[in-house]
Amino acid sequence: MVVEGAPVVVGTATAVGAGIVASTDAVIDLLTESEPKPIPGPRPGDPGGEDKRRGQSCQRDGAGWVDIGPVDVGNGGRATGITACLDSAYLSSHKGSSTDVKNGIKPAGYDWARKQVGYWGGNTRDVNACHVLGAQLSGSGTNLANLVTCGSDANFYVGKKKPSGSNPGPMDSMLTFEDKVKNQVDSGNTVLYQVTPHYAGSRNVPYKIEMSYIAWNKDGHLIGADHDKTPNLIYTAGSGWKNLGSSIHSGTGQDAGQYGD
Numbered sequence: 001m002v003v004e005g006a007p008v009v010v011g012t013a014t015a016v017g018a019g020i021v022a023s024t025d026a027v028i029d030l031l032t033e034s035e036p037k038p039i040p041g042p043r044p045g046d047p048g049g050e051d052k053r054r055g056q057s058c059q060r061d062g063a064g065w066v067d068i069g070p071v072d073v074g075n076g077g078r079a080t081g082i083t084a085c086l087d088s089a090y091l092s093s094h095k096g097s098s099t100d101v102k103n104g105i106k107p108a109g110y111d112w113a114r115k116q117v118g119y120w121g122g123n124t125r126d127v128n129a130c131h132v133l134g135a136q137l138s139g140s141g142t143n144l145a146n147l148v149t150c151g152s153d154a155n156f157y158v159g160k161k162k163p164s165g166s167n168p169g170p171m172d173s174m175l176t177f178e179d180k181v182k183n184q185v186d187s188g189n190t191v192l193y194q195v196t197p198h199y200a201g202s203r204n205v206p207y208k209i210e211m212s213y214i215a216w217n218k219d220g221h222l223i224g225a226d227h228d229k230t231p232n233l234i235y236t237a238g239s240g241w242k243n244l245g246s247s248i249h250s251g252t253g254q255d256a257g258q259y260g261d
Contacts, residue, residue, distance in 0.1 A: 057085070057216040058192035064090025066138060068145045076108040076204035079148050081196040082133045086185050096135030100142055105129070107147035108204035113244050117151075121238015126152040132195050132209075134178040137185075148197050149205045150174075151234025151244055177211045177228050189215045189223065200246055206232050207245025 059065075064087045069080035099105065107129050114124040130150040133139030140146050156175040184191045192214045197206035212227040232245045 056220045056222075057190040058214075059085055059087065059190060063087075064094075064190070066094070066133065068133070068143065071108075071145050075199070075202050077144060078108040078199060078204040078206075079132050079145055079197055082139075082146065082194070084133060084137070084193045085190065086137060086181065086193055087190045088185055088188065091138055091185060094138040096131070096133075096137065096139045097141040098135060099129040099131070099147065101129050105142050105144070105147075107144060107149045109149040109244075113149045113205055116244070116247060117234060117236060117242075120236040120242055122234060122236030122242075126234055126236075127244075128152050128155045130155045130174065130209075132197065133193075134174070134182075136182055137178060137193070148209070149244065150209070150232050151242075153234055154209070154230050154232045174209055174211065174230050177226070177230070180226060181213050184213065184215045184224075188218050190218075191215045198245075203245060205245045207243055208232060 064085045066082065066084040066086075068082050071077045072080055101110065110127065110129060113127045117127050118124050128150055129141070129147050131139040131141060132146045132148060135141060154173055156173050181191055181193055194210075194212045196210045198208045198210060199206050209230045209232065210228075211230065212225070214225045215223050217223050232243055233241055234244055235241055
């Protein structure tokens, strides 16, 4: 998975966990499978028919971890994404935190997005500072490398109106996918989790957020994977559905959402 306009490392050897060394390309292939590939059974002749994948996971020295990508300073300080290995022990010892925009901790493009939503006839409170790694998954709400500007419809479904008439009801959100990951961890599994904001050119507000996971059970058997892309949508009463990461400036006809707009 690639953040447009941000440097990435592809094709290098990466230590994923005890007994596992895979190329970055191979990890990306696993993360982006719409359906997990079937787990092959033991090969004929293996002693006792033991599954050689036992004991594998993404842990480092038997523990979970989080890698947060650096902000892209050349494009307004936008966040570039996270990769994490999550288990119950890690979440118990690493608590996430809430956002704090009232004290000026705002992701790239936040003030611009509020002005734009007001212009569209929407509620500026529906512009959120969104965790890249969710707070329930140990994510910080005050580290700008872990925050992006997004619409509340992309962020969460809690409190959204149920479908009625022309109102389609809540869309699948980042929280929808985060709940899946949290449920895997709460079930005793270990999860390799990746979140990547995607940007159009030099914009600093993403047009979609890509989220993927691979899960292993306590015995180290690969048990599943999932992958989704959440568009950065917001519903405005005056203009309907809008994507904060792909709007056009009404006065200039140019891309809106650049650093300093």
